[in-house]
Amino acid sequence: MAPTGPRLSHPQRRPTPPLPIDESPKGPSPGNIALSNQFRFEQGIRRLQKEYGCDPAREDSYRIQGVQLIDSVRQALRLPVKTFTTACTYYHLFRLCHRDAEYNYQDASLASLFMACKVEDTIKKSKEILCAAYNIKNPEHPTTQDDKVFDSPHKIIIGLERHILETIGFDFRARYPQKVLIKMVRYLYHPDVAQEMLPMCYAISIDMYKTFAPIKASTFTMALAIIEVAALLSDTAVEKMRSLDLTKYHTNRRHVLEIMLDLLDMYTQFSKYTDVGMRFELSKFIDVKIKLNQEVDNSEGALRRYDIWCERCEDSDKIKYPITPGSATSPAATGSSSGKRSKSGHEPQTMRFVYDAEAARKEKDTNDEFTKQEYEEYEIEVEERIAEPEPRQHHPRDRGRHGPRTHHESSWGPYPRVRHDRHKSGRKGGYY
Template sequence: MSPTDLEAPPTASNGDAAPRIGPHPGYISSSNQYASELKIRRMLKENGCDPAREDNYRLQGVQLIDTVRQHLNLPVRTFDTACTYFHKFRLNFRDAEYNYQDAALASLFVACKVEDTIKKSKDILAAAYNVKNPEKPAASDDKIFESPGKIIIGLERLILETIGFDFRTRYPQKLLVKVVRSILGPDQGKEFFNIAYAMSIDMYKTFVPIKRTTFSMVMALVELTARMTGNHLDKVKDFAAARRQYHRPAVLETMLDILDLYVQYHKSTKVGTQFDLNRFMDIKIALNTELEKEFISRHMYYCSRCENEEPSPLTPGSITSPTATSSSLPGDLSMRRTARGQDGTMRFVFDPEAAREEQDTVAQYYNEEYEEYEVEVEEPIPVPRNEHPEGGGRGGYRGGHSHGPRDRGDHRHYRGRRFH
């Protein structure tokens, strides 16, 4: 056989060249920076999370990140990134599959690398241990951190795959400084800014950072601070009216999400203990009244009928514990681990349009076309064991012959599919 014969493409039966189909290119996951309230609720429902337990784990995990961050003198930018990864990771895994404290520390470990404030996994574990046990501090090279360190490193890969290797996050504190200075000036808004800054830390105990843009978060913080202090509300409204990117429904939803945190978990926040609980409730009533007056939905892009629909069944592989497998996972909130347990490679693409175009091009080569057909088969029924063909055996009729369908055969219909 000549080399030209090896390179020639296969030919079809009619002489035309058949298209050559290579190996499956794998599965694509495109990162998604934002998630709606409906998407978050459906993902929590699919995970089977108890709402009270889920809120408790979320609050404690963010508080642990903040405490360790302060102990290691890490910037608030690292805190923002760690909390964002922590929320996305918890939306993709059940609480029973991991320890929320390990997930929080692993998120901080990844955030330190992303924000160029690198810390070793044992350094983070030692800081968390020393915060809980100040009377018996331990060094980072202690042997007690060897096993937990391996768990943190194992969760690191899962967090990277969960976020789709997309390290973009939002930092509202930097823009908050500029907005407060623009509204109140550089010297008059110090006390105002301190309250708004503390509120920006409390905000990461909710899902607001993965739902809203930076500007919407900042304007919600500024307006809510003005309503709580009773100062400069008119200046805030004038500033918002002059900005084209200002979106009132997004700001209202953000403020109500933060108020829900202060009303339900009053003592678990920084700002909640500085004001009376009735003050938060009065502001919440006023904002709800504005929603009804302007006919604005409480949550953007929300559908109550869609929330009540049954969630799509999980794949068998998605029940596997994340710490016990190294299978590839999708990396965003819109594609939940659908490729686990399937053959092929998971690839992460940042451009959703390019990913969709590639999937459409590849799909035409892997679509299975078939037609249904019906075949009639004549199948004789065998003689039962407890009867003799001539009727003289056990269970038969004496001196007679049995006549029935078994003497004539039986016609049965079979349905099937022919694949092309």
């Protein structure tokens, strides 16, 4: 027989009632906080290039041509090498954080030089820099900075300058390896040998800025890598260079080896765009590169091509960026935009730049106390009454066993008399 009493069901979780909305006025949003970063790792550089859609087939070419343009204009305006190194640093950082199709690489290089002139206190007007670049490109028809042809490019340079300031986070620090390089060459070698090596070391230090080494390595790392490459190319006292205690210079062999291989990659692939690459045969650079690769292979894992590399991050990047997308149009044929573009449709927030990471963390924790949303979850046990089962409807042929049938029972039962009758229909529809 069916049970007649109530039953208790298992406890069920009901949705949490909504909390009352706090309609008290809140202060303005603190905006976004950006921390400056002086160094980039090779894996991070590649990730940024994939994220912003850089075409690897053109990236190296435009990077080298932009640095060459900075160097040519710097020499035409007789600016010091410190301005050149600062401009190249800003140029590399800017190109890593902006899509190629949004600007022209020549405009970006000239804007970086314009801002570096302000930072290094070698003030030059934007039209002076544009005029020098124009005269280098058109030596047959030189002009002056008062020409009206520079009115439109002048506005583009000013607009790109604001983007560069945001990219570097208003952190104007840069590294100058040339000064340390000259002191170390004089310290390591005899004056006669040092006098022969200094011109080559200085030329390598200029060529090095056509790679990403200046934003990856410290000053001592760059200086030591330059000296050792010059010693290997000239076969001059290589063992004396390698006998140094690198811990005194706040670096290690892995860092130095990475910068050396970056330089040799450039000399083997783009030798005609460099100064030192035109002085030696290509086989000389290949032989030196083979020796360094053998040193990496024979180190039994102590040395690697790139000092800092995460295999798990590399696997996740392959899944996230299966194919490196190329930019839609060539940046050489695309004009630069001087206006600020918003990546989303929301109202842009204030961007603030700080240098102390601990101070930014404390400020964020303080702000979270007033903006975080708290939720409470309740679990309530309730008793629910189970409905009684409906009485079973007997089949017509069981009429004799269960007494006489009522008028309701004599009508159609839960199923048709003939099972296929429910599929039959006349012209007017319905059963018949």
